[in-house]
Amino acid sequence: DTGVSQNPRHKITKRGQNVTFRCDPISEHNRLYWYRQTLGQGPEFLTYFQNEAQLEKSRLLSDRFSAERPKGSFSTLEIQRTEQGDSAMYLCASSSSTGGTSGRGWTGELFFGEGSRLTVL
Amino acid sequence: RKEVEQDPGPFNVPEGATVAFNCTYSNSASQSFFWYRQDCRKEPKLLMSVYSSGNEDGRFTAQLNRASQYISLLIRDSKLSDSATYLCVVTLFSGNTPLVFGKGTRLSVIA
Numbered sequence: 001d002t003g004v005s006q007n008p009r010h011k012i013t014k015r016g017q018n019v020t021f022r023c024d025p026i027s028e029h030n031r032l033y034w035y036r037q038t039l040g041q042g043p044e045f046l047t048y049f050q051n052e053a054q055l056e057k058s059r060l061l062s063d064r065f066s067a068e069r070p071k072g073s074f075s076t077l078e079i080q081r082t083e084q085g086d087s088a089m090y091l092c093a094s095s096s097s098t099g100g101t102s103g104r105g106w107t108g109e110l111f112f113g114e115g116s117r118l119t120v121l
Numbered sequence: 122r123k124e125v126e127q128d129p130g131p132f133n134v135p136e137g138a139t140v141a142f143n144c145t146y147s148n149s150a151s152q153s154f155f156w157y158r159q160d161c162r163k164e165p166k167l168l169m170s171v172y173s174s175g176n177e178d179g180r181f182t183a184q185l186n187r188a189s190q191y192i193s194l195l196i197r198d199s200k201l202s203d204s205a206t207y208l209c210v211v212t213l214f215s216g217n218t219p220l221v222f223g224k225g226t227r228l229s230v231i232a
Binding site: 033035 | 125129153155163164165166167170208210212213218219220221222223224225
């Protein structure tokens with residue numbers, strides 16, 4: 001499968017613990033995005049990378065949230081000192097900023113993974 | 122004001138009906154607009170882009186009114202398989218920038 005891969009798919013943790021999610025994007029995509037989605041809401045933008053550069057991080061929910069993409073390939077999203085309000089689905093998406101080899105230019109299409117569901121007890 | 126506002130629905134319509142969804146966006150700098158579809162317990166997927174001139178893809182028609190900062194999606198001859206949540210999406214800033222999503226409008230097509 002060459003789609004976006006996220007793991008773990010489910011994580012149950014106790015309040016105050018740290019958790020880390022990993023995202024492996026589609027290999028030829030240079031952009032990687034993190035979103036959070038709660039029940040009945042649309043995906044909420046958190047941060048994104050172009051290659052290894054984090055271009056926007058002001059939307060990260062608090063300083064307990066951090067993301068990295070050290071080699072411009074996979075990315076990790078860490079939540080420190082988890083709170084019950086952090087319970088949500090964390091979605092990763094990837095895209096090409098230029099439309100890749102299709103020649104069509106940027107299409108606005110994000111390819112999402114199946115998400116990592118976090119439950120904080 | 123939220124960046125993207127949509128009526129959450131649900132819209133319950135019979136097969137064959139025509140249904141329209143609307144959304145408004147707050148940032149006049151947004152330059153690109155899309156509709157995504159999200160099935161229950163699945164990830165969002167691009168349905169179609171939205172252009173000022175309007176665009177059609179089979180039974181689906183999308184329109185943009187930049188002056189009113191308003192986007193619409195029309196679905197004709199609804200099918201059971203159209204049942205999903207439809208997400209209105211705009212770029213965060215100008216140009217080729219991250220996408221922000223509305224909370225979505227839920228559609229149920231009933232036999």
